[in-house]
Amino acid sequence: MENISKKEEKKRIEADKRMQAIKEKYLQKYATNIKWDTDGDTETAESLPQEICIDEIIDIYEGTDEQDDIISDFITEKTGFCHYGYDVIIK
Numbered sequence: 001m002e003n004i005s006k007k008e009e010k011k012r013i014e015a016d017k018r019m020q021a022i023k024e025k026y027l028q029k030y031a032t033n034i035k036w037d038t039d040g041d042t043e044t045a046e047s048l049p050q051e052i053c054i055d056e057i058i059d060i061y062e063g064t065d066e067q068d069d070i071i072s073d074f075i076t077e078k079t080g081f082c083h084y085g086y087d088v089i090i091k
Helices: 002-026 042-047 055-061 067-079
Strands: 029-032 049-055 087-090
Touching: 049 067, 055 067
Parallel strands: none
Antiparallel strands: 029 049, 029 087
């Protein structure tokens, strides 16, 4: 009985790995919930994007010490505005 549960657990782990690989291949990563630095100008803040696709840079730097700085600089360069932070989502 124990061998069956170990086999099932191994199958589940392999399926999870395959699903993660599919997600990474077909889904995109976005910076979202960006906290814009607009010196209190709410009209400008509302006109800025709520999320920015970061796929073109995240794969290069993912897991490195520079990842947060690179994403932060990318957001600023793309919009022309600084920010106080962001979240990363996959969709």
